Amino acid sequence: MPRIKAINHIAVVVDDMEKSLAFWRDALGIEVHELHDVPVEKSQVAFLPLAGSEVELVRPTSEDSGIAKYLAKRGPGMHHICLEVDDISAMLARLKSMGIRLINEEPRTTADGRKYAFVHPESTSGVLVELVQI
Ligand code: CO
Secondary structure, eight states: OOOEEEEEEEEEEOSOHHHHHIIIIIITOOOOOEEEEEGGGTEEEEEEEETTEEEEEEEESSTTSHHHHHHHHHOSEEEEEEEEESOHHHHHHHHHHTTOOBSOSSOEEOTTSOEEEEEOGGGTTTOEEEEEEO
16 A cells, blocks of 8 residues: 655745745745746745755746636635655555545656645645655
8 A cells, every 4th residue: 555654845825935935934044945937837936945844835927827826716825735655656546546536647747756646625624735756
């Protein structure tokens, strides 16, 4: 059976990256490890690593992205929790077989080779859940 290993990151959707960094980076003092655009997700992301996990700040860079629609509807705030799994394909198959609603039925791959997929909040007590295999 596929196994969940850890909380990989917690993501916050933001409308103004500098304003958000004024809290997360400057006030809390968490170092920004990466700040870059993710064209395929039409967003800009900042990663602020902590011991064993990180905070991810996500800002839409296009009006027609899923993240922009989320921001327009609900405003800035908690966006998703990401769990690291040892076998994402096996976990997606397992969830699907149990009737869990998936946003991505097949994993997507990041530029650095991580596989990820999202589970619909309808099946998770209202929290968007990302699964990642590193
Ligand atoms: Co994420």
